[in-house]
Amino acid sequence: MIYSGKALRVDVLPSGIAQLVFDAQESSVNKFDRLTLHELREAVDKLQAADTNGVIFSSGKSSFIVGADITEFTALFSQPEEQIESWLVEANELFNAIEDLPVPTISAIAGTAMGGGFELAVATDYRVATANAVLGFPEVKLGLLPGFGGTVRLPRLIGADNANQWISSGSHTSAAQALAEGALDAIVDSENLIAAAEKMIQQCSEGKLDYRKVREQKQSALILEDVELQVAFETARALASAQAGPHYPAPTTAIEIMQNAARMDRKGALELEHRGFVKLARTQVSANLIQIFLNEKYLKNLAKQAMAKAATVESAAVLGAGIMGGGIAYQSALSGIPIIMKDIAQDGLDLGMDEARKQLDKRVSRGKLSADKVLPVITRIKPALDYGSFDRVGIVVEAVVENSKVKKQVLAEVEALLPEQAILTSNTSTISIDELAQALHRPENFCGMHFFNPVPVMPLVEVIKGKMTSAETVATTVAYAKKLGKTPIVVKDCPGFLVNRILFPYFGAFDRLIYDGADFRQIDRVMEAFGWPMGPAYLLDVVGIDTAVHAQAVMAAGYQRMQHDFDSVIEQLYKHQAYGQKSGSGFYRYESDKRGKPVKLANPDVASIIASVQDSTKEFSDEEIVERMMSALCLETIRCLDDDIVGSPVEADMALVLGLGFPAFRGGALRYVDSMGAGAFCKIAEKYQNLLGPLYEPPESLEARTARKETFYLNRGNQS
Numbered sequence: 001m002i003y004s005g006k007a008l009r010v011d012v013l014p015s016g017i018a019q020l021v022f023d024a025q026e027s028s029v030n031k032f033d034r035l036t037l038h039e040l041r042e043a044v045d046k047l048q049a050a051d052t053n054g055v056i057f058s059s060g061k062s063s064f065i066v067g068a069d070i071t072e073f074t075a076l077f078s079q080p081e082e083q084i085e086s087w088l089v090e091a092n093e094l095f096n097a098i099e100d101l102p103v104p105t106i107s108a109i110a111g112t113a114m115g116g117g118f119e120l121a122v123a124t125d126y127r128v129a130t131a132n133a134v135l136g137f138p139e140v141k142l143g144l145l146p147g148f149g150g151t152v153r154l155p156r157l158i159g160a161d162n163a164n165q166w167i168s169s170g171s172h173t174s175a176a177q178a179l180a181e182g183a184l185d186a187i188v189d190s191e192n193l194i195a196a197a198e199k200m201i202q203q204c205s206e207g208k209l210d211y212r213k214v215r216e217q218k219q220s221a222l223i224l225e226d227v228e229l230q231v232a233f234e235t236a237r238a239l240a241s242a243q244a245g246p247h248y249p250a251p252t253t254a255i256e257i258m259q260n261a262a263r264m265d266r267k268g269a270l271e272l273e274h275r276g277f278v279k280l281a282r283t284q285v286s287a288n289l290i291q292i293f294l295n296e297k298y299l300k301n302l303a304k305q306a307m308a309k310a311a312t313v314e315s316a317a318v319l320g321a322g323i324m325g326g327g328i329a330y331q332s333a334l335s336g337i338p339i340i341m342k343d344i345a346q347d348g349l350d351l352g353m354d355e356a357r358k359q360l361d362k363r364v365s366r367g368k369l370s371a372d373k374v375l376p377v378i379t380r381i382k383p384a385l386d387y388g389s390f391d392r393v394g395i396v397v398e399a400v401v402e403n404s405k406v407k408k409q410v411l412a413e414v415e416a417l418l419p420e421q422a423i424l425t426s427n428t429s430t431i432s433i434d435e436l437a438q439a440l441h442r443p444e445n446f447c448g449m450h451f452f453n454p455v456p457v458m459p460l461v462e463v464i465k466g467k468m469t470s471a472e473t474v475a476t477t478v479a480y481a482k483k484l485g486k487t488p489i490v491v492k493d494c495p496g497f498l499v500n501r502i503l504f505p506y507f508g509a510f511d512r513l514i515y516d517g518a519d520f521r522q523i524d525r526v527m528e529a530f531g532w533p534m535g536p537a538y539l540l541d542v543v544g545i546d547t548a549v550h551a552q553a554v555m556a557a558g559y560q561r562m563q564h565d566f567d568s569v570i571e572q573l574y575k576h577q578a579y580g581q582k583s584g585s586g587f588y589r590y591e592s593d594k595r596g597k598p599v600k601l602a603n604p605d606v607a608s609i610i611a612s613v614q615d616s617t618k619e620f621s622d623e624e625i626v627e628r629m630m631s632a633l634c635l636e637t638i639r640c641l642d643d644d645i646v647g648s649p650v651e652a653d654m655a656l657v658l659g660l661g662f663p664a665f666r667g668g669a670l671r672y673v674d675s676m677g678a679g680a681f682c683k684i685a686e687k688y689q690n691l692l693g694p695l696y697e698p699p700e701s702l703e704a705r706t707a708r709k710e711t712f713y714l715n716r717g718n719q720s
């Protein structure tokens with residue numbers, strides 16, 4: 001044995017080839033943390049002096065290396081630039097030493113090789129992988145770029161066009177695609193992985209493979225004519241800019257770094273990569289995106305803890321078909337759980353089945369599902385006009401009309417037919433879970449399960465715990481949501497629950513701006529520039545003006561601060577039956593394109609409706625629009641935390657990101673408050689409090705937090 005540590009070991013195979021095996025003792029996966037990098041440095045030092053025929057880098061786990069341990073390194077990113085760059089230089093000296101070993105090297109990749117893990121692989125001379133291997137550089141999704149030589153070696157290995165796509169998209173790449181593009185040299189069965197790696201090194205010794213030529217190519221300038229180089233990078237930069245938008249600088253920065261380094265050798269190119277990495281690492285965007293990544297891990301751990309008490313769900317049912325019910329049925333069937341889709345009308349069942357088939361067709365067309373898998377999925381959905389077989393169902397999702405009386409009747413009816421331990425849930429967006437539970441004999445088996453529309457697209461499910469809901473019911477519902485591929489967040493019962501309770505002060509701020517004379521088109525433009533996927537007027541049209549009026553009434557009844565004493569434009573649109581997309585007009589007019597998707601157009605009729613609620617028009621600065629809209633939303637988020645509706649800042653922020661499309665690069669409402677400082681945020685809110693009322697009154701908890709100079713998140717890279 002050449003080396004043995006806690007994260008890796010180096011043995012010599014009978015062939016005389018050294019095998020370095022990553023196998024972290026205290027982790028289920030291999031990752032580049034401080035310990036692993038330190039031991040890798042020691043191991044490489046020994047390999048440089050060892051008498052071997054070559055070196056194979058492999059893994060003792062089901063995956064190769066999942067990347068750098070971001071939880072260890074985020075604190076470093078708040079340090080001075082010189083310290084970050086010094087860390088990068090030290091890491092790259094190690095990767096250069098691997099590339100410069102005096103014998104041929106090869107990475108034997110099984111499972112995942114991401115980020116720094118794949119940067120190690122491209123530092124070796126060759127790469128062989130199993131067919132299920134997944135490779136990539138996801139750093140741009142954290143607001144960063146590869147920092148261990150990825151921007152230097154990959155374009156020289158697979159060409160500028162391919163490297164631009166790999167690095168700027170941050171997407172995962174299959175082994176088959178990687179082989180076709182030159183990032184892999186062979187794909188073999190898992191049992192032959194090490195043998196295949198040995199054979200390639202032996203071919204190097206026999207002169208059949210020229211590993212020195214491979215190294216020379218990776219360490220030299222790109223071989224492209226000036227015009228080719230210009231076209232490759234400028235085209236990629238324009239595409240990345242269009243896809244990422246103005247708030248995500250990492251994709252275009254990575255392409256710019258690769259372009260500027262194209263005529264440089266390894267040393268010069270690495271220096272540019274270091275500077276680009278440091279520049280991005282110190283941005284608020286990167287800090288927020290890293291926090292989102294950590295938040296996702298936090299939510300997974302919460303779900304895992306909750307699921308410890310979960311019962312196994314082997315069959316499900318959804319009450320109410322149509323688009324929503326069909327979407328829920330599709331998700332359940334796709335996950336492998338058979339589901340009964342029950343409705344009172346055949347038309348509803350037909351619509352639900354059509355929705356499920358449409359979603360399956362989409363997966364097939366996008367290459368996410370093979371055509372031969374469609375039939376097994378669709379046959380797991382059993383459309384029904386009666387309650388036959390409900391005596392064997394483990395969980396039921398009620399998704400009928402949003403009416404308390406109707407829901408109570410349906411819930412009581414189905415409860416009587418279910419097994420005693422079956423879970424009953426309601427996909428309500430506004431009606432109190434405690435109120436609905438009054439109709440049930442087993443309220444402990446009942447909770448809310450609020451899906452967001454469209455179900456196949458929106459990742460969030462609010463699991464709403466009533467006063468009588470048992471921990472086992474919550475656990476089983478969380479487990480079912482996870483099985484459906486959703487992110488469940490447990491919240492307590494209150495008007496609007498979490499997401500809608502926060503959303504409607506935002507809509508209320510919009511309503512008041514219109515009343516005060518603002519142009520809804522400017523508000524949409526400003527809030528989309530802020531980072532929202534759509535402005536509030538457009539969002540109201542998508543949600544449905546009728547739905548918004550109903551929900552607004554529920555909020556006003558529950559919270560005095562959400563009542564208004566002025567004529568609301570939303571209510572006026574409702575009176576004119578301008579419900580948005582569902583009626584063909586609202587703030588905007590809608591026509592279907594060739595694929596049946598609604599296209600947003602100007603609505604000439606809306607001007608007179610808006611004029612009926614405005615005494616006069618008024619010019620507003622973009623800054624005031626953002627302040628009024630975001631203050632209302634953020635203050636209600638803080639109140640939800642104060643009221644214990646949600647368990648942590650992480651859960652509150654992630655509910656907004658996953659359920660509303662809150663701009664991820666801003667990190668969430670509470671992270672947004674942290675970024676400007678609680679004191680500065682309080683001053684903004686207080687500026688509008690006297691003019692606009694209690695919706696803008698900072699809660700005592702925020703003022704106390706300001707006095708103590710506390711933040712909702714402890715610091716950069718910590719969860720809460």
